[in-house]
Amino acid sequence: MMNKLDKLNNFEFDVQKIKHMVDQLGSFGGCLQTGVSRTAYSSEWVLAQECIAKWSRDAGLNVRFDTVGNLWARIDGTERGKAIVSGSHIDSQCPGGRFDGALGVLSALIAISVLKEAYGSPRKPVELVSFCEEEGSRFPNAGFWGSRAIVGKIDPNDCDTVIDSSGESIGNAMKSVGFDPIRIAEAKRSDIAAFIELHIEQGPILEDANLPIAIVSGITHIRQTKVTLTGDSNHAGAFPMDIRLDPMAGFAEVVTRVIDHAQKLGRPAVTTIGKCVLDPNGAAIIPRSVTFTIDARHPDPTCAANLFETHKKILEEIAARRNLSLETMVQIDLPACLSDHNLMQSIELSAREAGIKTMHMASGAGHDAQQMSEICPIAMIFVRSEGGRSHTPEEFSTIDDIMAGIKVLAGSLYDLAYKM
Amino acid sequence: MMNKLDKLNNFEFDVQKIKHMVDQLGSFGGCLQTGVSRTAYSSEWVLAQECIAKWSRDAGLNVRFDTVGNLWARIDGTERGKAIVSGSHIDSQCPGGRFDGALGVLSALIAISVLKEAYGSPRKPVELVSFCEEEGSRFPNAGFWGSRAIVGKIDPNDCDTVIDSSGESIGNAMKSVGFDPIRIAEAKRSDIAAFIELHIEQGPILEDANLPIAIVSGITHIRQTKVTLTGDSNHAGAFPMDIRLDPMAGFAEVVTRVIDHAQKLGRPAVTTIGKCVLDPNGAAIIPRSVTFTIDARHPDPTCAANLFETHKKILEEIAARRNLSLETMVQIDLPACLSDHNLMQSIELSAREAGIKTMHMASGAGHDAQQMSEICPIAMIFVRSEGGRSHTPEEFSTIDDIMAGIKVLAGSLYDLAYKM
Structure with missing residues (x-):
């Protein structure tokens, strides 16, 4: 009998389509040829979130925005219980590149879609999340805004006091695109079993080690x-x-x-x-x-x-x-946040089964996963980034490295949500 | 027979009037209680130049503005020949104080007025100059603008290319207060025999040495x-x-x-x-x-x-x-500019006759005198500045130190212009 990843390897991933999705998502707020300037609650950001929502619906997922503006796309499980979640953010630095954050959202979407197509409904609920305002590039005091809302760490006053460089409050920015700041507390979740975030490395360690992906042991x-x-x-x-x-x-x-x-x-x-x-x-x-x-x-x-x-x-x-x-x-x-041992093992096993060599490393950058660790076990997968570059239009990861990341993520989500 | 300075000491200087003049000049562009913000060609600057012009006319001097905006006030000599000149600038930093520059203009005015009152017409012409835009506080590339025009070191194109922070050219600023930038070359002088500038020290060396004034050996x-x-x-x-x-x-x-x-x-x-x-x-x-x-x-x-x-x-x-x-x-x-040996000796002698102790020091700051050295011998007198402060509303020199500077300047101007 084939193991799960043989099956995925054989017929599920459409590499050309994935390349096209990276480009298409990068076109919202696209600048400087390969750059992206896409700040939270801007029209480019709304268009990008809606694009993810459409792709998710097309894949048969149930899509909703929470009260802060995070996008969720879900497959219910055959059993009740807490959800297995993967995702990242689609807001960028100004200018940033096409990969920081966006690749984690796309990878989760593709992994979940492929699993659904190949195996149908999971045992446990599986969800994609696209967080809002991770970078703090529009609202400097609102880094991890979306994930902080999910873990219940936003003071309602912040909606009035956190302002962008034009003086607009984040609450007004939310309202202008249809989110009600008064209801921000409703974004809190307590029904998540695990969170795995795929992200570009943002440093040169994988390039130096000549490896496509790494398992993140913790966030600094x-x-x-x-x-x-x-x-x-x-x-x-x-x-x-x-x-x-x-x-x-x-x-x-x-x-x-x-x-x-x-x-x-x-x-x-x-x-x-x-x-x-x-x-x-x-x-x-x-x-x-x-x-x-x-x-x-x-x-x-x-x-x-x-x-x-x-x-x-x-x-x-x-x-x-x-x-x-x-x-x-x-x-x-x-404070530092350690990855969950079991989640790391699941990722490790998935990589081994896919024949992909990995290494462990600490993340020197902050990530939404750090916030999510307050409500559930977390782990991260890093994808090699050319020259270790990030927060620049020059960000680049090869499609081979991206595919390695997606396969390992899919294998691990299978392990967590589907396996009996 | 009394020497010249006994005579000056006895009846010529009206200390209260001089204090009042410092305050009155400081009121044009006055700010922050004791501060001054008076940039070249501003309305405050025009009012301050006109105030100096009025005081000069009241003292019987012949007043004119040259084509760049320097104010000259002259007593003709009984003999023809090159003029003995003293003065400084009245533009300030933003904010600056009441003494940097302004004290040199006032001191020259008072010294010349007193000499005229006491001794009538000099043998050689004597002139007061109030330079425009020494600081470059409005036009950062126009430091020493007035004195550079006098020595013929302004490129006519500068009138269009030198701009202030609002984008206005210095040529337009000149026009707006009645000076024609096309005629700027006419400000050049070649009939100056000597230039002596009195200025606050801008450092703490005199304070440390407990001396009221210094003779400047050169500019750094x-x-x-x-x-x-x-x-x-x-x-x-x-x-x-x-x-x-x-x-x-x-x-x-x-x-x-x-x-x-x-x-x-x-x-x-x-x-x-x-x-x-x-x-x-x-x-x-x-x-x-x-x-x-x-x-x-x-x-x-x-x-x-x-x-x-x-x-x-x-x-x-x-x-x-x-x-x-x-x-x-x-x-x-x-480049460094040495003070003229004979002028320094004249200042030294004048101080000795007035019973005022002095020291020699190099000027660490640039001054209009540095430009003037291209066309004539120069020297400078420094007046002690409290705490060595300058370019701040806190600038302060005592009236006793100011009087010491004026007396020594007057003695030296007498020596150069009156003595047979």
């Missing part, structure tokens, strides 16, 4: 701290070096020390200073203050705690020695 | 270089430290090395990184590029050359080692 602890070092602004020419209180000198020392420290720790520790604003910002003026972010990540809880503690010591030591005033504010703090 | 070489370090932008979480090309890491190393170098050289070397822009500027993204300015200054030509060469080596070494691409562009390059 992410802490973003906003730091302001303040000294004295003075004339760049008339004020001698020996009596300056120059926050730029302190900032440079902080940057060097925290980056060197992460380099010494080695993978998977990372530390990034990606944002920096001087006040004032004039060539002939010693700045009064430098405000910057330290983005520090580690998937191991103890290592993460040590990393953050080291940063605190570096900041305090440099500020004290240079007589600069120091303010810090943690802006984002997402 | 100022070089502003715009630098861009470019690497690869990638995801802050998913891209391992060991394979990043992070321009922020290179930037921080450059900042530390050039600042440390200036500190080791000691006074009067200075190096400032006052401006820095990241692309992109996002907390979770390794920047693609960091663009920043290095403002480096030294009054000694050999030391300045060594300083700039060291910066070049540091940039090239760091960029090469970190595999970052490096672009540099010198934006400002004002």
